Structure formats: structure tokens, C-alpha cells
Amino acid sequence: MTPYAFLAEVLSEKYDVDPTTISPEATLTELGLDSLTVVELLFDVEDEFEIEIPEERATFETLAEAAALVEELLRAKGA
Amino acid sequence: MRGRRVFVTGLGFVSPHGEDPAAIFERLFLGESAIRTVRTGTPEMGADVLLASIDFEPGDRIGKADRLLMARAAQLAVVATRNALEDSGLMTRGRGPEEAAVYMGCGLGGAEILQESYRTYSARQSRRVRPTTIPLIMASGPASQVSMSFGIRGPAHTYSIACASSSVAIGEAFRSIRDGYIDVVLAGGAEAMLNDGSVAAWQGLGVLAKEHADGAGASCRPFDLERTGLVLGEGAATLILESEDRAMARGAHLLVEIVGFGASSDAHKLTEPSVDGQERAIRNALEDAGLTAEDVGYINVHATGTPTGDPVEIEAIKRAFGPAAQAVAISSTKSMHGHLVGASGALECGITALALDKRRIPPTANLTVADPACDLDCVPGVGRDAPDLEVALSNSFAFGGSNATLVLRRA
Incomplete structure (x- = not known):
């Protein structure tokens, strides 16, 4: 599963976000998450892709930016 | 001390006997136990334990995303409070009265969450504990989530006083309204500590009941010669307390009046109760209410079914009541719903309110041969009608020696 698809799935399944509002341009704040639930979401992402998201890199706003960060960390892990 | 009158105008339960107050009361009146044998823990080191657990399903009453931020105790509190707000007629489009306060009792909080974090740390050898x-x-x-769930913006206070937690929460709510600090309080308690780590700790304490020959439901036997201990339960109960003026102005249904609260400490032992401390709580409560022992028709007692605890409470009642002790009906409904620890005071206060309203006294189940040391009228087996019932007490006595007694009167 791609990072974006995983984010979209967790948001709708676990955080009950209306799937029609989920898009690459949507920000996590717009989708109803706050600072605590964002950290909880990243915890799931780290578990799923077996990566560590450095705190200083968690500056994304949109889903596309978050997915791009995960892809970059995955490439770095594979390298 | 006199002040404003305080009424209970709504009642909400999530209990081992269900959520509907009338149905719960009916089952208790008939002496029906909700205690069963439950397999807890992991396959390797689990155990069969007597519990009054709940098959709890919040459904659409708590949103999926909100549930992620609530331990089980908080979820139980939110649903019980929802039930109470609906019962009181104070719910408008999912919101409660903004100016209200929340006073909640809770002993252990998110016990199952703490267990999971330690499991991650110890069993999985990982520091990756959930954020x-x-x-x-x-x-x-529980108090915070009730405030957030229903938009309650007054103080949200938590009373963590072991088994007396929610009786004190209700008592302090009563005082806050009586003394003019606030007009309406969502008062109660919640407890969910039936996770296997907590249950094992209770087993270690050596106070849990053994299964009786007549089955799981017969195992909690307050005042009975064959009693062996208490049975843990879980759940939540919320009472809506309102000042007389506020309740009358909106034409609220008055379920019962709260007229007194007494608290004391044993200053004695951590887990060993004292007659003196309990007697003082009962006396303080009656004095607070401006009533005498002769006025009281029923006591919903703390008695958990332990060999040592039950006779101490009997003796405390005898000393506080004098000759009137021989005339008062007392019962331990824990014989049927188990010991809900931080929620037990609120559940039992709610049951006592229903007993006054219906003028029907619930029984002490499984009381077949009374301990000679427990020689008061303990209403064995099934409930009884009490056409003259006007005033009742609800006792809660905690580890640590904290004692609380509430005095309720028919509205």
C-alpha cells in the first residue's frame, strides 16, 4: 500500500474522517486532527512502514506532503 | 447547616445489570445477580475470575475518533452521563447545560491503557509506547471527557478516594449547590479496572470471593456465614443534581432530594476498616441533614462481602443508630452488581434514589444463613415493599480509611 493510500485508509477507518473530504491537498487540521491525534497517526505510519519520522521532519501540512516524506524515508531506508 | 435545597433530576447508568434504571431496579429487587465467571488474561497465564463485567458497546453514542482519546472508564462515564442528561431533559442537540459543573469519582483511571504501555515496555522490550x-x-x-463531550464549562473535578470516590463526588456536588456556588452538577463516577493486570493485583490482595457451590451468581454473599470476599464490577453512574429554584423553574421531574453528606477518616489502617470512622461518617451525615436515626428507613450499605469488613459496618450502624438500628432495613446490592470501586457510590446512590421513589427496598442477595455478628434486618433474598419509606442512607467506605455517607429523602 502506498503511503498516501495508507493515510487515507487510517483517516477514514480509525479517525472517522468523511472519505469524500480526503484529498492530497487536504491538511490534517482541516480533516479534524489536532496535535495529539497527528502524533498518534504518525505512530501508526511508523509501525506500518517500519520507519522513524524524525520530529524535526514532521512539518508537513497536507496529506501529499506527509506521503512524500514517508516515501523519502522509505527510499533512504532502502538505500 | 441549612442552605438551598438540592434535588436529583436525572439518573444515568451503565451497569452490570444494563442501562435502563427501571429495568435494573426490577432485577435487583428480585435478587438477580449479574456476577459471572469470566476468563481473563493471556492464554498462557489467564485465570477464571468472578466478575460483574459489562458487554459495553458505545455504538454511535461516542464517535470513533473520540473513542481513541478515551479509556474505557471515560467511555462508560460519557455514556452514563448522556443517559442522565436525557433523563433530566437537560440535553439540547447533544449538548448539556454549559454553566454546569462535572464532579466525577474514579479510582484507577485508564487501568487497561497503563497495562498496555507496560506490556509494550516489558514484554515487547520496546520504548515505543503510544503517544x-x-x-x-x-x-x-472521565470528568474531562464528560465536559468535552457535552460542552459543560463549569469546573470539572475528579475525586479519587478509592471505594468512596463517587459518594464524595456527589456529596461535594450537593454542598456546592446547597451553599450557592453552582446551580447544577453532573455528579457520579466511573471505573473500569477489570483488565487482567489489575484483577491479578486484586487477587494478590486476597479479598476476592471464591466461587460458591451454588454457582457464580451466589458467590458474593454479604452478611452470610459462607461469605468469602468481594466481586469486582465495572461501570458508571451519573446523577444530575440541581438547585430547587432551577429545577422548579424548568418544571423538572424531582426524583429525590439529597439532604445530607457526612465524611470522615479512620486515621487507622490502609485496608482494615474501623467502627469509629464509619460511625462518625454516619453521624455527621445525619447531623448535616438535621435528621435522626429514627427518620431513616433504609441503608444501602457499603458491605462488600468480605469476612472482616461486613461486621464492622454493622457495628458502626448499631453505634450511630442506637436502638433505631433494630428497625432500619439495610441491604448490600453489591451482592448482585459487585463492587464498582470508584463508581460504586454513584451506582448505589442511584439505586437508593430509585428505592425511595418506588418505596421498594432491594435485597441482599445470597443471604441464607446470617452471620450472628451481622444481626440487623439485612433484607435477605428478595426485595420488599416499604410504603412508609421517607429517608435513606448510602454508605461508601474506602481503603485508606475514607468514609462517606449520603442522606436522601423522597421528593
């Missing part, structure tokens, strides 16, 4: 762990294990979770 939501700390805000979920706080004992103040």
Missing part, C-alpha cells in the same frame, strides 16, 4: 497513553490513563479522564 496517547498519558492523557488516557489520568484518573481525571
Whole structure:
């Protein structure tokens, strides 16, 4: 599963976000998450892709930016 | 001390006997136990334990995303409070009265969340503990989540006083309204500590009942010669307390009046109760209410079914009541719903309110051969009608020696 698809799935399944509002341009704040639930979401992402998201890199706003960060960390892990 | 009158105008339960107050009361009146044998823990080191557990399903009453931020105790509190707000007629489009306060009792908070974090640390040898762990294990979770769920913006206080937690929460709510600090309080308690780590700790304490020959439901036997201990339960109960003026102005249904609260400490032992401390709580409560022992028709007692605890409470009642002790009906409904620890005071206060309203006294189940040391009228087996019932007490006595007694009168 791609990072974006995983984010979209967790948001709708676990955080009950209306799937029609989920898009690459949507920000996590717009989708109803706050600072605590964002950290909880990243915890799931780290578990799923077996990566560590450095705190200083968690500056994304949109889903596309978050997915791009995960892809970059995955490439770095594979390298 | 006299002040404003305080009434209970709504009642909400999530209990081992269900959520509907009338149905719960009916089952208790008939002496029906909700205690069963439950397999807890992991396959390797689990155990069959007597519990009054709940098959709890919040459904659409708590949103999926909100549930992620609530331990089980907080979820139980939110649903019980929802039930109470609906019962009181104070719910408008999912919101409660903004100016109200929340006073909740809770003993352990998010016990199952704490267990999971330690499991991660110890069993999985990992420091990757979930980010939501700390805000979920706080004992103040139930009060905070009730405030957030229903838009309640007055003080949200938590009383963590072991088995007396929610009796004190209700008592302090009563005082706050009587003394003019606030007009309406959502008062109650929640407890969910039936996770296997907590249950094992209770087993270690050596106070849990053994299964009786007549089955799981017969195992909690307050005042009975064959009693062997208490049975843990879980759940939540919320009472809506309102000043007389506010309740009358909106034409609220008055279920019962709260007229007194007494508290004391044993200053004695951590887990060993004292007659003196309990007697003082009962006396303080009656004095607070401006009533005498002769006025009281029923006591919903703390008695958990332990060999040592039950006779101490009997003796305390005898000393506080004098000759009137021989005339008062007393019962331990814990014989049927188990010991809900931080929620037990609120559940039992609610049951006492229903007993006054219906003028029907619930029984002490499984009381077949009374301990000679427990020689008061303990209403064995099934409930009884009490056409003259006007005033009742609800006792809660905690580990640590904290004692609380509430005095209720028919509205």
C-alpha cells in the first residue's frame, strides 16, 4: 500500500474522517486532527512502514506532503 | 447547616445489570445477580475470575475518533452521563447545560491503557509506547471527557478516594449547590479496572470471593456465614443534581432530594476498616441533614462481602443508630452488581434514589444463613415493599480509611 493510500485508509477507518473530504491537498487540521491525534497517526505510519519520522521532519501540512516524506524515508531506508 | 435545597433530576447508568434504571431496579429487587465467571488474561497465564463485567458497546453514542482519546472508564462515564442528561431533559442537540459543573469519582483511571504501555515496555522490550497513553490513563479522564463531550464549562473535578470516590463526588456536588456556588452538577463516577493486570493485583490482595457451590451468581454473599470476599464490577453512574429554584423553574421531574453528606477518616489502617470512622461518617451525615436515626428507613450499605469488613459496618450502624438500628432495613446490592470501586457510590446512590421513589427496598442477595455478628434486618433474598419509606442512607467506605455517607429523602 502506498503511503498516501495508507493515510487515507487510517483517516477514514480509525479517525472517522468523511472519505469524500480526503484529498492530497487536504491538511490534517482541516480533516479534524489536532496535535495529539497527528502524533498518534504518525505512530501508526511508523509501525506500518517500519520507519522513524524524525520530529524535526514532521512539518508537513497536507496529506501529499506527509506521503512524500514517508516515501523519502522509505527510499533512504532502502538505500 | 441549612442552605438551598438540592434535588436529583436525572439518573444515568451503565451497569452490570444494563442501562435502563427501571429495568435494573426490577432485577435487583428480585435478587438477580449479574456476577459471572469470566476468563481473563493471556492464554498462557489467564485465570477464571468472578466478575460483574459489562458487554459495553458505545455504538454511535461516542464517535470513533473520540473513542481513541478515551479509556474505557471515560467511555462508560460519557455514556452514563448522556443517559442522565436525557433523563433530566437537560440535553439540547447533544449538548448539556454549559454553566454546569462535572464532579466525577474514579479510582484507577485508564487501568487497561497503563497495562498496555507496560506490556509494550516489558514484554515487547520496546520504548515505543503510544503517544496517547498519558492523557488516557489520568484518573481525571472521565470528568474531562464528560465536559468535552457535552460542552459543560463549569469546573470539572475528579475525586479519587478509592471505594468512596463517587459518594464524595456527589456529596461535594450537593454542598456546592446547597451553599450557592453552582446551580447544577453532573455528579457520579466511573471505573473500569477489570483488565487482567489489575484483577491479578486484586487477587494478590486476597479479598476476592471464591466461587460458591451454588454457582457464580451466589458467590458474593454479604452478611452470610459462607461469605468469602468481594466481586469486582465495572461501570458508571451519573446523577444530575440541581438547585430547587432551577429545577422548579424548568418544571423538572424531582426524583429525590439529597439532604445530607457526612465524611470522615479512620486515621487507622490502609485496608482494615474501623467502627469509629464509619460511625462518625454516619453521624455527621445525619447531623448535616438535621435528621435522626429514627427518620431513616433504609441503608444501602457499603458491605462488600468480605469476612472482616461486613461486621464492622454493622457495628458502626448499631453505634450511630442506637436502638433505631433494630428497625432500619439495610441491604448490600453489591451482592448482585459487585463492587464498582470508584463508581460504586454513584451506582448505589442511584439505586437508593430509585428505592425511595418506588418505596421498594432491594435485597441482599445470597443471604441464607446470617452471620450472628451481622444481626440487623439485612433484607435477605428478595426485595420488599416499604410504603412508609421517607429517608435513606448510602454508605461508601474506602481503603485508606475514607468514609462517606449520603442522606436522601423522597421528593
